[in-house]
Amino acid sequence: MAVQYPLVFFTLLMCLAAGMIGMQGWLLLQNKGSMKFHRTMIIVELIALVVGGFAAFLHLHHWERIFNGFMHLTSGITQELIGVVVMLVTMVIVFVMLRKSAAAGESGGRLVPKWAAIVALVVGIIMGFVCANSYNMGSRPAWSNFTLFLYYYSSEIILGVTGTWLVEAACKEDAEIGRLMAKLACVAGAVSAVVVVICGFYYTTIQFTNVGIAFHTTEPTQAAYDPTTTLVSPIAGSNALLFWGGAVVVGSLVALVCGLLKMRKPETGMAGYAAAALVCALVGGVCFRVVLYIVGVGFYGYF
């Protein structure tokens, strides 16, 4: 199937926003982070959400009709729209609670009530599922299995961690969080690399309906449908560079190395490493999502 770039960027930025909301909820639950850090987090999450939402609109040919009955609940798009609204509401709740605690001047008290932190954490976790579930279609065997959920969660974790790390490094107010995020970036990079490789190898095991020699009378000189070669192409074929170079090395191992270096030497240059880790995780996220479209061949692709 042709790569739908607006959807690639939509899911990428949804994973970034959801991952950061989840991380923020987790930090708030432990009452970690300064007011400035958490406010900056909300601004970055909001930007990711708005840009991602805009990308999704670019995919639609008639966006003006979305309210013309846009509530068919079994549809993944409707679920994603509801998820986006829930994320926005969560951001507003966290922002209001932060303002309240700042106005009350509760030095040493909680930044936000525990329930608000738990809501942010849970929303972050659920959004990974919602994003993956939209593409969980029986018609595309590479998408309708556990690897899709595994990948979206690993993407959400690496983007959430590196995004949070960069915000902390830019705010420079919580060195402890900076060190923690460097460690987590290292772990998230390793997890991402392992998950991506698992996905790649799993694709090579998928079986398709095979009718033997066949061709379309509309395109008699075109090669026959060959899903096996397509599904092997990320591991050892025409898409190996995108897979190994983009999704594994750039998208996962750079974050691992950046985290490792700053875990050992956190004193200087944190922002540069965090930015490199985030940018590379985003690039890797694009690369793997492109791979997902390439391997997303139909289960009966003879039309």
Added chain:
Amino acid sequence: MTRHAIITDLNRCVSCLNCMVACKEANDVPIGNFWIKVLRIGPNPIKEGDVYPDVEMYYVPISCQHCKNAPCVEVCPTGASHKMTDGSVQIDKDKCIGCQFCVMACPYGVRYLNKDLGVVEKCTHCYQRTEEGELPACVVACGGRARYFGDMEKGWSDFKGSLDANGDPISLTDESYIKPFSDDEVYSLPDEGNGPSDRFILRNRTWR
């Protein structure tokens, strides 16, 4: 409950492509888009290890299968793709936002985006004709008299094809045109829970 379907006798299909041309004409299908395509399957060995001339081949016209549990209907965010009371799956173009999730969800890949209109289209069983009691264009135009349209709930005798010399539609059970077939010679495209409605008759060949 009505369940309209098209049955194709693959032993009669000669790949004349009349169905494709008639469909284009009846439905104004854009250049590059198809609502029906004829697939050639073969030449494949009759038995494993066989070589030419021990090979077999047949043609399969593929279009929307108007599935019982249509995945395209399930993923459509606006309800533009919907099931009709006659069992067919139709698209309300005024509701379609062109998100193409139905294109991704279709197990057979039979949906196309009409770039001019910004909406997704596919075979409608020529709804504009069947609603008036006529037959779909691909059925009427079929050069091999291989295609038949009818209600699955009423049985094979309800299926009618192109016109005979007297101008009456031929029945699928008219043995002067259609060779007898048994139920185990009637196939459908692979089903992954979607329940395709259309059927294909294939005798003396291995269905692949």
